[in-house]
Amino acid sequence: MSQPLPFDALCDLAREAGQATLTWWNKPLEVMAKTDDSPVTAADLAAHRLITEGLNALTPDIPVLSEEDADVPLETRLSWQRFWLVDPLDGTKEFISGTDEFTVNIALIENGQVTLGVVGIPARDEMYWGGRGLGAWQRQGSGEPRSVGVRRAADPLVVVGSRRHSTPDQQALLDRIGARRRVETMSVGSSLKFCQIAAGEADLYPRFGPTSQWDTAAAQAVVEGAGGRVIGLSGERFAYPTRDTWLNPYFIALGELDDATLAVVLDQPAASSGT
Numbered sequence: 001m002s003q004p005l006p007f008d009a010l011c012d013l014a015r016e017a018g019q020a021t022l023t024w025w026n027k028p029l030e031v032m033a034k035t036d037d038s039p040v041t042a043a044d045l046a047a048h049r050l051i052t053e054g055l056n057a058l059t060p061d062i063p064v065l066s067e068e069d070a071d072v073p074l075e076t077r078l079s080w081q082r083f084w085l086v087d088p089l090d091g092t093k094e095f096i097s098g099t100d101e102f103t104v105n106i107a108l109i110e111n112g113q114v115t116l117g118v119v120g121i122p123a124r125d126e127m128y129w130g131g132r133g134l135g136a137w138q139r140q141g142s143g144e145p146r147s148v149g150v151r152r153a154a155d156p157l158v159v160v161g162s163r164r165h166s167t168p169d170q171q172a173l174l175d176r177i178g179a180r181r182r183v184e185t186m187s188v189g190s191s192l193k194f195c196q197i198a199a200g201e202a203d204l205y206p207r208f209g210p211t212s213q214w215d216t217a218a219a220q221a222v223v224e225g226a227g228g229r230v231i232g233l234s235g236e237r238f239a240y241p242t243r244d245t246w247l248n249p250y251f252i253a254l255g256e257l258d259d260a261t262l263a264v265v266l267d268q269p270a271a272s273s274g275t
């Protein structure tokens with residue numbers, strides 16, 4: 001971006017939206033089904049409204065695309081050189097079930113790549129933000145930001161995966177790694193998994209199941225700012241091309257792996273699958 005990076009304003013916005021979601025957290029909640037049968041709640045919609053209004057005020061010239069208002073014609077989107085990509089509440093099923101593993105996600109996409117992102121974890125009053133070549137930071141409450149970075153994978157390798165969506169391909173990769181070294185697996189909801197890699201708490205997040213572009217963009221920016229990578233199954237940097245679907249292909253987020261483990265991760269029989 002040519003303007004100064006708007007991280008302070010984005011963090012304020014994500015925090016405000018996150019606090020709004022907590023109004024409905026751990027309380028009786030009406031759950032509505034969207035056309036794709038995924039759940040949506042008043043909390044998703046309140047966060048969506050706050051973030052959309054805030055971004056429109058902050059950068060009136062940059063379009064906003066949110067999961068909760070994604071019905072924008074492809075020809076309009078093809079004319080966008082950059083746009084804000086928002087998942088106002090990622091991990092809606094976690095939110096509904098009362099765990100704290102849900103996030104607020106705001107990313108900037110420029111020419112099909114994510115350049116910066118902010119991930120709020122409302123129930124922990126925690127925030128991560130960053131971007132490739134910029135750095136990555138974490139903040140607790142209104143405390144001082146601290147710089148975060150990926151770790152060099154130790155023993156055991158810590159692999160994070162979805163609480164609810166796993167696939168045989170993912171398990172096959174874990175088995176191949178497990179044949180060579182000790183692996184500890186953790187099931188975690190939402191984009192929080194990327195933040196664990198950025199913070200040096202986990203090493204690998206293979207996702208061989210469906211996600212949409214808004215689920216991953218902001219958190220990819222945090223991982224990349226922290227020195228990690230998010231790659232497609234051919235090893236290329238994970239990108240956000242404008243297409244007639246929001247669905248992502250499969251991907252792998254990783255910190256700093258040793259060469260032997262990296263070779264197993266990059267040698268993907270599942271590479272032909274995905275969208």
Ligand SMILES: Nc1ncnc2c1ncn2[C@@H]1O[C@H](COP(=O)(O)O)[C@@H](OP(=O)(O)O)[C@H]1O
Nearest residue numbers: 089090091092093162165189190210211212215
């Ligand atoms: N069948 C499917 N199609 C598209 N996205 C899916 C999906 N199943 C799960 N997801 C995505 O996975 C996200 C949850 O991630 P995880 O399983 O890692 O906790 C959901 O985010 P939302 O909660 O924002 O809908 C949803 O977008």
Ligand SMILES: [Mg+2]
Nearest residue numbers: 087090091215
């Ligand atoms: Mg989501």
